[in-house]
Amino acid sequence: MNSFGQLLRFTSFGESHGTAIGGVLDGFPSGVHIDEGFVKSEMRRRRPGQSAITTQRNEQDEVHFLSGIFEGRSTGAPIAFVIVNSNNRSADYDNMRDLFRPSHADFVYETKYGIRDHRGGGRSSARETAVRVCAGALAKLALKQLGITVDAYTSQVGALALDKDYRLYDLAQTESNAVRCPDGAMAVEMENLIKETKRKGDTVGGVVTCVAKGVPAGLGEPLYGKLSASLAAAMLSINAVKGFEYGNGFDAASGFGSQQNDIFYSNCGRIATQTNNSGGIQGGISNGNDIYFRVAFKPVATLLMEQPTVTRDGTETTLLAKGRHDPCVVPRAVPVVEAMAALVLLDHCMLDRAGKVFRV
Amino acid sequence: MNSFGQLLRFTSFGESHGTAIGGVLDGFPSGVHIDEGFVKSEMRRRRPGQSAITTQRNEQDEVHFLSGIFEGRSTGAPIAFVIVNSNNRSADYDNMRDLFRPSHADFVYETKYGIRDHRGGGRSSARETAVRVCAGALAKLALKQLGITVDAYTSQVGALALDKDYRLYDLAQTESNAVRCPDGAMAVEMENLIKETKRKGDTVGGVVTCVAKGVPAGLGEPLYGKLSASLAAAMLSINAVKGFEYGNGFDAASGFGSQQNDIFYSNCGRIATQTNNSGGIQGGISNGNDIYFRVAFKPVATLLMEQPTVTRDGTETTLLAKGRHDPCVVPRAVPVVEAMAALVLLDHCMLDRAGKVFRV
Amino acid sequence: MNSFGQLLRFTSFGESHGTAIGGVLDGFPSGVHIDEGFVKSEMRRRRPGQSAITTQRNEQDEVHFLSGIFEGRSTGAPIAFVIVNSNNRSADYDNMRDLFRPSHADFVYETKYGIRDHRGGGRSSARETAVRVCAGALAKLALKQLGITVDAYTSQVGALALDKDYRLYDLAQTESNAVRCPDGAMAVEMENLIKETKRKGDTVGGVVTCVAKGVPAGLGEPLYGKLSASLAAAMLSINAVKGFEYGNGFDAASGFGSQQNDIFYSNCGRIATQTNNSGGIQGGISNGNDIYFRVAFKPVATLLMEQPTVTRDGTETTLLAKGRHDPCVVPRAVPVVEAMAALVLLDHCMLDRAGKVFRV
């Protein structure tokens, strides 16, 4: 099940150490100007080797579009693209052919499929997220025409967490540092933590916060196609994600309705709410406010320290990973979260429009 | 989009104050003995009016099966069922025809569809969850044949939260108190908090924890049909849910890989893990360990105290809800969470089996 | 897989001799006036016992709507409805419990599911088509607002076949005779053939031709959601259908391109075609011309004469069916073909609209 979305249908393929990875974006609206420069800049945000705190695998991640674009605009036909894997070092993984890395997908893939491409995690590698970013870049180009923007940032690394609401940060600062935290002072601390963690051969988790602005009221298809449910599924489909919450999320559980209800008022005749604890989604449908949510990432499972494990036949052994790995996935996950959110939002724009068949 | 699932496809219909609610469960395996007594007992766990801490709307919630069952067993044909709405008091909602209840779906439904059944929230009412429980009961009957069980419990009400791992509670105690908390002392505190909240006309949120045991390794369809993503979407489709996490969830974000990796070892030749921080899911696929996750519910939006709001044309007004409402949705949400989890798991059993077309 | 459609999703349930049959129409646009009188009149066109040439099972086929309609208009919520089975004579089928009727679905259902409701064919009975007609009536009400009409008629019964193009008949005459043939003289012949066939205890096949007018250019989602493919699947989902062709269909195979191409010309500035061999569909997409297609029905498999067959354990025996059956399914299939076509067309209107998210 390597496809995602209802009307905007994204299919991804490829393994970490195969010939290429790529994707097909089907259902993309026709007539959208495909700004390849923007696609490139989005790819660079996720690219390995972009800074001292990411993996040193050096992939240019150049996107080759194969179809669906004619004279610079989308045609309504499926947009296919490939990204060649150029910087494989498959030999780094030879010792993983017969053993299972702790907290990796090796064991379950072997159990489910009876066969496993062990090189770099094969299909289960986070390398696949590159194709999500490309598809998401296209979705962002379409959303832009509808006045919708999607911006994410690193809000937590290990125990270092931003403690304020997203409205209190200048999100234009997110890209000003390697860790993608809009608070400059915190960014320095986070970066130091990641470097320190890397030095130990360890890894650390974190949280990405994402904000979508300009989303019109009415997106979301109740009851089982709620916008919140679509976003949750999208985020949980990203490697290493362990949790999702929108609006005040888990904090909502500890409070009272009298504190948390978003009270309506009339803002110069336009219906608005005094607060946005709902995170822009009520009953699964967008209400015109900013949509915001948080995504929890576990620490990368591959450590550069020796760990005990077992081989395929159950023999106990130890593993010292080679390969090149991120000590913290969160900075590079920021554009991935945005990409998945953009795909969800564009899909829901189309779903909502479909129901309005009588309203020109 | 009132259907859910891939191969086990559940479709739900009905409004809070319409003639009836109901559902169609399609793709259900043939030959399963349909124990109607079990269905009844599950319905009673969600039934309104079941205790002093729930809404006093008095619905018997008797399920009438219309199809798909022959001589007590499922036939493979769609199983349809209806539950008649008998205890409507639609007049309680007359004052809501033209105004929008804060933090309810009234506003977004009206915006999206241009028309709204205002009586009891219409389609957006949590009354719909009754049909989920019925469908879930059928799924549980099938899962039982595969040795899989699903049990949820109340782990938090407002600020009162269980602080231990699910393995340290006796889940057989969950049904021994009205709040469905397996810790008897905490249950009393929670119940008091709910009663106190109700007295004030207020509402309070909470958390449900769910545990599935006996799930074989291999369930989950990477990359976009991950078991974790399916569970997340299922939970976010439930009214009032604001967050989902599995395994160590958001806590994973604050820790290090060296602490959190689940180390494999050989348990008498069988491959096992020393810990289960992964919550039984690796790379989106079950690994044979217990699956556990947590679901955050916001406080019910309908308060029995006066709140400011606006009418459809933007005029500011106040609302004092009548109707009968839960001061805390969590105790009755426990069977709903189980039901959705059971539907997801059975669907994934079938998906996994489909791929094993060559392995008799 | 008892659902049909992409965005307009129709789910059907029920067995011939169960409590009730019914359906859920999900994704139906909001705000459509639900003319229950029209639904009734459509149901009467398919109703058993309507004339001397149909089965004498006497079902009123009264539709009870359970949801999705508020104050006479659709709300966007799923529209569920049930039709009670009142005139069962299940005992007529007692002798079929352990044997398989020739050319019926008995054998394959038993093989596939390991259990079978033998009463009246259970789920495989054409009784299910009643729910299609109800759903189709709703679709027609919506299509009417878009200026689209769907009309079918009997064009062949046994060897008696209309030999002219649909444009040469007055389709307003279709309902003027029991056989639903717009040519009055042929209708008499067909009716006599059916009566004669019935007298012998035999059954006879036929063809239904269907015409949709007012369909705008642009419906159909290439390459695998072609309008022609959707119509074909819809028609082949109807019991007893053995073939589908649109435009000049199988005749196209025997001719030359120079004869069959539909030549474009300018009709007062509007692009039009001189002929319509394409049946209104080019490359899977509607071109604005009338859409027309033909559907072949085999003779009803249940004969009122003795036939050899086998029992479940392979013993040879004979079967003399009791029950009440149509000697020719075609006259009652006319509204079923229309209904399925209407569902397909409305679904495709919505799909096409979805892609036009940028074009107000």
Added chain:
Amino acid sequence: MNSFGQLLRFTSFGESHGTAIGGVLDGFPSGVHIDEGFVKSEMRRRRPGQSAITTQRNEQDEVHFLSGIFEGRSTGAPIAFVIVNSNNRSADYDNMRDLFRPSHADFVYETKYGIRDHRGGGRSSARETAVRVCAGALAKLALKQLGITVDAYTSQVGALALDKDYRLYDLAQTESNAVRCPDGAMAVEMENLIKETKRKGDTVGGVVTCVAKGVPAGLGEPLYGKLSASLAAAMLSINAVKGFEYGNGFDAASGFGSQQNDIFYSNCGRIATQTNNSGGIQGGISNGNDIYFRVAFKPVATLLMEQPTVTRDGTETTLLAKGRHDPCVVPRAVPVVEAMAALVLLDHCMLDRAGKVFRV
């Protein structure tokens, strides 16, 4: 909607004169030996320029697999592949930029999408069927392990039609002539007709008959996922197809039940039927007999003679096509029909297996 199938999900991309065409086959079972030699031989059967009676566009149609295969076997991950377009002569189509070819998809694509890749028909070109053949070859490899074979042949070209049942031909002879007709004498006549037609700059239609053997009873998901409906949709998704019939098809319409019912008998204890008018499918489910069906193709719309037409703005003009085109599409359509049938059958094997979750 460029995907096809439920569990075995095939996505296709690419335009006739773009960089490449290709596909992604998702859900393919793991562990299947991928015989690339077989894939090549299937590709050659559809390849342009293969004989004097096909288009002279000279494409090698070499398939490059990008993913999903590890050490020669399928892994359960999506199998992506590309076929480079090497022999484009886009300039041949310059005169089609602003006009619409009669009975082509040009007009409807422009209407639907507002933009059109005019070179060689862009996405609507039959060149896309190359990727179907590749995907179908993979499906055949899997079906072979289940004992299922799929063989098609040319049964009609223009007015020249085989008049006997498929059982009376030696299908091993199909590949012995360029037209792919198992009857050698008829093959010569057909070939002559095609050559004569080509000489005139005209085109001619035809029929492909397809037979699947070894299909177990039980495939097909009633009521809306019938095997017959899936096959019909698959065939109608192929360019130029105007009709589909299975078993005795349209002939069934003209006959009586007493002649056409397939009578069961006991063949050494195994339940069998005396005839196979049903074409191996009853009630939408395979019954263990051979499945056979016929597919009607219209004449290719591109003629090498002058035709009147209109430009985009409605001006009347004439068109004399350059390009290289098939005078009859049927010989090269034979492997395409097989490929689509193989994809349908494998998908249904998986769907059927999914429902048997309790039966090891």
